Amino acid sequence: MTSAEIRSDVAREAAGPHGHDGAAGATSAEPVWWGWGPAFAHQPLPASVADVLTQLGIPVRPSRPVALADVRLPPVRLSATARHALVAIVGEGHVRLEAEVRVRHCRGRSTTDLLLLRSGDASAAPDAVVLPADHDEVLELLRVATRERIVVVPYGGGTSVVGGLAPPAAQGRPVIALDLRRLDRLGRIDRESGTVELDAGLRGPRVEELLAPHGLTLGHVPQSWEYATIGGFAATRSSGQASGGYGRFDELVVGLRVATPAGGWELGRAPASAAGPDLRALVLGSEGAFGVITRVTVRVHPLPAHRVHEGWRVPDFATGTRLLRDLAARDLRPTVCRLADETETLANLAGPTATDDNDTSDAAASGGGGAGGCRLITGFEGSGAAVAERAARVAEILRAGGATALGPDAGLDWERGRFRAPYLRDALLDLGVFAETLETAGFWSSLPALYTGVRRALTDTLGSAGLAPVVMCHVSHLYATGASLYFTVVSAQGDDPVATWRTAKAAAGEAIVAAGGTITHHHAVGTEHQPWLGAEIGGLGLDVLRSVKRTLDPAGILNPGVLVP
Amino acid sequence: MTSAEIRSDVAREAAGPHGHDGAAGATSAEPVWWGWGPAFAHQPLPASVADVLTQLGIPVRPSRPVALADVRLPPVRLSATARHALVAIVGEGHVRLEAEVRVRHCRGRSTTDLLLLRSGDASAAPDAVVLPADHDEVLELLRVATRERIVVVPYGGGTSVVGGLAPPAAQGRPVIALDLRRLDRLGRIDRESGTVELDAGLRGPRVEELLAPHGLTLGHVPQSWEYATIGGFAATRSSGQASGGYGRFDELVVGLRVATPAGGWELGRAPASAAGPDLRALVLGSEGAFGVITRVTVRVHPLPAHRVHEGWRVPDFATGTRLLRDLAARDLRPTVCRLADETETLANLAGPTATDDNDTSDAAASGGGGAGGCRLITGFEGSGAAVAERAARVAEILRAGGATALGPDAGLDWERGRFRAPYLRDALLDLGVFAETLETAGFWSSLPALYTGVRRALTDTLGSAGLAPVVMCHVSHLYATGASLYFTVVSAQGDDPVATWRTAKAAAGEAIVAAGGTITHHHAVGTEHQPWLGAEIGGLGLDVLRSVKRTLDPAGILNPGVLVP
Structure with a gap:
């Protein structure tokens, strides 16, 4: 099976055929409005998970999203003139004002976004969703929006986890989501x-x-x-x-x-x-x-002719990180490379696992790391000889560094579950449990302090609020000079999970800046990372972004307040 | 011998010990003011070269630069106030106004620059050369320059070949060259x-x-x-x-x-x-x-433990280019890779060769390509096994594609002569012969049209002026999706070589734009490539550059008119 076949299979299983009908409404394959993926892909967690959570001190309190009919939406602020001008460009059917369409384009998919949506808060929904057919229509829409003082939110998959789809500086102007799904060639x-x-x-x-x-x-x-x-x-x-x-x-x-x-x-x-x-x-x-x-x-x-996956157990996270550094420095980065820290390795065993049919003993047998230490997944894609050769050289370095090979099953397990985490988050939210991620990157020499600092910031903030946090981390992107760290937090929700997370995230942001890392490796800035953007690119960097924005978007209609403060 | 040893040797041979004395004047190791490299590195061309040039229709008319004392320098426009303010920051000895120092910081090292300098035209010389000790002094100098309306030309090695050191928009303001040689840690x-x-x-x-x-x-x-x-x-x-x-x-x-x-x-x-x-x-x-x-x-x-060089003969330039594409697409780029076209291959044989002791028969024996076709040089650096393995895989692909291995000598010849071209240009200018280079890059699919178009533009323009141009080209930088083309032109000078070259260069620029390439792959924009920058980055791109400049340099003191039109 080629990777494209495998990827296609995963996509079919997870989401069914994708709609290219130009409509922005729901189809059975469209994700639920309050979470990730289509309804048929949602499955409750096994009872054993609830047991583990309870043992960790995280209370399980089933909690469902409100009904769609109960979601609170602001009235549409679009004037008839503005609406007609938009319709004149894209046609009647491509300016959508229905409640469900607006709710579906409300915010992104951070846990904060989902908690708000599930509670029925769609206050950040756009007034309309506009679906241009091509580049020229987008250009025309931007001209009309500039003239009519309409705020435009460019909208792709709606998967932002940093508040990138709810511009805070709309200042009372009508907002349209510019859904680009018809640009599909x-x-x-x-x-x-x-x-x-x-x-x-x-x-x-x-x-x-x-x-x-x-x-x-x-x-x-x-x-x-x-x-x-x-x-x-x-x-x-x-x-x-x-x-x-x-x-x-x-x-x-x-x-x-x-x-x-x-x-x-x-x-x-x-x-x-x-x-x-x-x-x-x-x-x-x-x-x-x-x-x-x-x-x-x-x-x-x-398309790669061959794909090789391997699971490894390394003695500890620090050793594993050093081994990855050695690979990267020698220009031997695997196609896929993910090193879980001790907590994430354990969670993969004890918690809801990547695949549905994995129980604890299976996971241990397939290399989850049951004998302690940390789980490392390596994957190689490419043409035959090169893949085998590269995998062999990496294996040699890993073995010499104290890693134990666990066979390909652990890698295939990871691959089968590679898109599952957001579904799992929905299931945890259904149990009243908080789950969120954040990420950073730094040079190799700053990585240990970055890891310790962020971990401590999250653990201390959520721990002192009595929320029994489980903070996990993995290294997932290697470069010659450094790598990324990806943190997952599972905790009790407490009384005000949105506010609590804001505090924890702020502490993590401060820790990242203090340890010299970047505030985000691949999630982007949006609004959530803005407080630390100045520390990262300097006051001059912010001024430069502002000047570029003024040049390209003089009326400030594009995502105002997102990225550029 | 490691590459650093070899590189150090080359540097010693070529230029002697480098001055780090904080002075901007001449030492014996400093380059001549009218050309490239120190005087002792300049050698006249063998008589056989003059014969070849004459056979090609390029007249040889020995021509020497004027004496330094005869160089025409504009008066220093720096006010006493401004000079004192600069001295207060860097100290008396680091604000230099002597004629020789100013001439040495006049323009860069394009052939146009050299023709002007050799003729005694130093009209573009800075009024003073200022040598700050560190970052903070640079910051202070910029503050004073902003206040005093002094134009600042950041000056490194003075090797710009695109007019990057003679800002055309100084508008009568005094100009200082900010020589950074003391920032040397x-x-x-x-x-x-x-x-x-x-x-x-x-x-x-x-x-x-x-x-x-x-x-x-x-x-x-x-x-x-x-x-x-x-x-x-x-x-x-x-x-x-x-x-x-x-x-x-x-x-x-x-x-x-x-x-x-x-x-x-x-x-x-x-x-x-x-x-x-x-x-x-x-x-x-x-x-x-x-x-x-x-x-x-x-x-x-x-430091690489091993270095392997190999010379190859490929049937023709188009075949060679396709072979390089195959290497790049397979992620098998050699450390060094240079494919000369038919003309450049011949010139390496017949013309002044890379090394001093190479005559035509030697060059043929060492793989210059005497049997026709094109010369390709590959070089690999790294640790033992990886170098050998990579070289072997590349060799296999090249052989399968019709290339003939010529052994390591051709590669070593190239390496020994890798820094000689600018010295050679001086020797050609001494013979009254014009020599200049220009370069571009494009995606693989646009490379054939780019090559043909630029070659034709140069040949037609200079040919119709009766200057008997020899236009050579090599591919020297590979990427997965494309490569660079580097053109060398040798021709008669005619009556006004500066104006003639401007015409030829403009024709080449138009050809590059028409063929979809970039106006420069590694020479930068300066002033010489500005006419085509708009075609490359669009009017919006120019506006963005202007807005960034206004933000960082509100008074427009930095290199005004260079890069940003």
């Missing part, structure tokens, strides 16, 4: 250069479906892959689970087409250039605040 | 992360001298390596001859310290981030127009 395939043009509204699975008949893969598979879009990957500098082999999304992009209120913009005439600063880098990560990315040209790879 | 070595901090004024050879005792190398070796500086590499997005193994300079940079008129700026807390756009990319390539880069943190490598 595979453009020019340049076989010689190994690049393809992809429309911004294409979701992860659809891209692989379109590329597979050509023997190609994008290989960009973040956890949000089932729903997130090409435009979103570019706008947030997404990094996929196979970034070690295929690269971060910003490394894959060689060309960009952007619609801005100041006009259209095309960038990228060569893989590398010295024609001044690389302005592609200014669009990548611009989070819908500078313009609407409508198409990207990206590097693609041949 | 190796800062923190972070062994774990594989990074080091390097001051902006460090020249290529000195960096390797400082790193070698630590077993490290930067591996960034552009042709200008003997004189160009770290700050210049960053400001122009330089690419070294070994970019296939070590990366372009912008890929090596993980952190930057910049002094701007608006204040100090530090960037880079992790190898990768999603904290908004990567603003490091806005400083890299900013060509002294946004700020003065005072320090960079860069990735370094262990």
Whole structure:
């Protein structure tokens, strides 16, 4: 089975066929409005999980979202003039005002977003959802929005976990979500250069479906892959689970087409250039605040002929991290590489596991790390000889460093469960249990302090609130000079989980800044990371972002208050 | 011999010990004021070269630069107040007004620059040369310059070939060259992360001298390596001859310290981030127009234990280019890779060769390509097994594609001559012969049209002027999705070589734009590439550059008219 086949299978299992009908409403394959994935993919957790949670001091209090009819939505503020102007561009059926459509485009998919939605709070919903057909319609919409003082939220998969879809500086102006799902074409395939043009509204699975008949893969598979879009990957500098082999999304992009209120913009005439600063880098990560990315040209790879997965047990997290450093320094990054710390390794055993049919004993047998230490997953994709050779060299270094091979099953287990975490979060929220993630990255020398600092900040804040936090971490993206750390927190909800998490997240943010890391490795800034952006890029950096925004979006209609404070 | 030893040897041979005395005047190891390298490194061309040139229709008319005393310099426009303010910051000895010092900081090292200098035209010389000791002094100088309306030209090695050191929009204001040679320290070595901090004024050879005792190398070796500086590499997005193994300079940079008129700026807390756009990319390539880069943190490598060079003959340039594409697509880029077209291959045989003791028969024997076709050089650096393995895989692909191995001597020949081209240009100018280079890059699919278009533009323009141009080209930097093309032109000078070249260069620029390439792969924009910058980054791109400049340099004192039109 090729990776595209496997990925397609996962997508089918998880979400069914994806709608490309141009409608923004619900179909059975659309995710539930209050969580992740379609209803049929939601399963309650086994009773044993509740037992473990209770033993950890986390009370289980079943809790369901309110009914859709009970969700509180603000009235539509769009004037008839404005509405007609929008309809004149995209047609009647593509300006949607129905309650359900608005709720579905309300906020993103952070735990805070879900807690608010589940409680019936859709106060941040857009007034309308507009579905342009192409780049030119986006340009026209931005002209009308500038004229009519309408705030525009570029909307891809709606999977932001940093508040990137609820602009706080709308200041009473009407807000439209610009849903890009109709921009769904595979453009020019340049076989010689190994690049393809992809429309911004294409979701992860659809891209692989379109590329597979050509023997190609994008290989960009973040956890949000089932729903997130090409435009979103570019706008947030997404990094996929196979970034070690295929690269971060910003490394894959060689060309960009952007619609801005100041006009259209095309960038990228060569893989590398010295024609001044690389302005592609200014669009990548611009989070819908500078313009609407409508198409990207990206590097693609041949579908890998072989894939090898391996599970490993390393003595401890520090040793494992050093081993990964050694691999990265020798330019031996596996395609996939994930090192869980002691807590996450245990949680994979005791908690709700990656796959449905895994019980504790299975997990131990398949290499979850039952004998202590930390679980490491490595994966390699590519052509036959190269994959085997690379895997062998990595295995040699890992063994020499004290790692024990656990066989391919642990790796395949991980792969089967690679998209499950957000579904699991829904199930935990259904039990009244809090679950959220945050991530950072740093240079190798700063990683130990970064790990300790963030862990302590989360544990102390939530612990002193009596919420019995379980704080887990894994390393998941390697670079020659450093790596990312991805933290998962499971805790009791307490009385005001949204406020409590804000406090814990702030403590983690301070710890990241103090330890010299970046406030986000692949989740983007949105509104949630804004308080620490100044520490990261300096006052001058903020001034530069503001000046670029003024140039491209003089009326400040694009995602105001997101990214650029 | 390690590469650092070899590189050090080359540097010693070429230029003697480098001055770090904080003075900006001439020492015996300093380059001549009218050309490249110190006087002792200049050698006349053998008579056989003149014969070949004559046969090609290029007249040989010996021509020497005027005496230094005859160079025409504008009067110093710096007021006493301004001069005292500068002296108060850096000290009396570090504000230099002597004629020779000013002439030495006049313009860069394009052929146009040299033709003007040799004719005694130093009209573009700065009024003074100021040598700050550190970042804080640079910041203070920028404050004073802003207040006193003094134009500041950040000055590293003075090796710009695109007019980057003669700001055209000075508008009568006094101009100082900010010579950064005193910023010459190796800062923190972070062994774990594989990074080091390097001051902006460090020249290529000195960096390797400082790193070698630590077993490290930067591996960034552009042709200008003997004189160009770290700050210049960053400001122009330089690419070294070994970019296939070590990366372009912008890929090596993980952190930057910049002094701007608006204040100090530090960037880079992790190898990768999603904290908004990567603003490091806005400083890299900013060509002294946004700020003065005072320090960079860069990735370094262990000194390579092994180096393998190989010469190849491929049937023709198109076949060779396709073979390089195949290597790059398979992630098998050699550390060094240079494919000469038919003309450049012949010129390497018939013309002045890379090494002094090479005559035509030697060159043929050592693989210059005497049997027709094109010469390809591959080089590999790294640890033992990996180098051999990689070289073997590349060799297999090349052989299968019709290439004939010529043995390591051709590669070593290339290496011995890797820094000789600018010396050779001086010798050609001494014969009254014109020689200049230009470069571009594009995606693989656009490369054939790019090659044909630029070649034709140069040949037609100079040919119709009766200047008997010889236009050569090589591919020298490979990427997965494309490569660079580097053109060398040798021709008669005619009556007004500066104006003639401007016409030819404009035709080449138009051809590059028409074929979809980038106007420059590693030479930067300066003033010479400005006419095509708008075609490359769009009107919006120019507006963005202007807005960033206004934010960081509100008074417009930094290199006005360079890069940003």
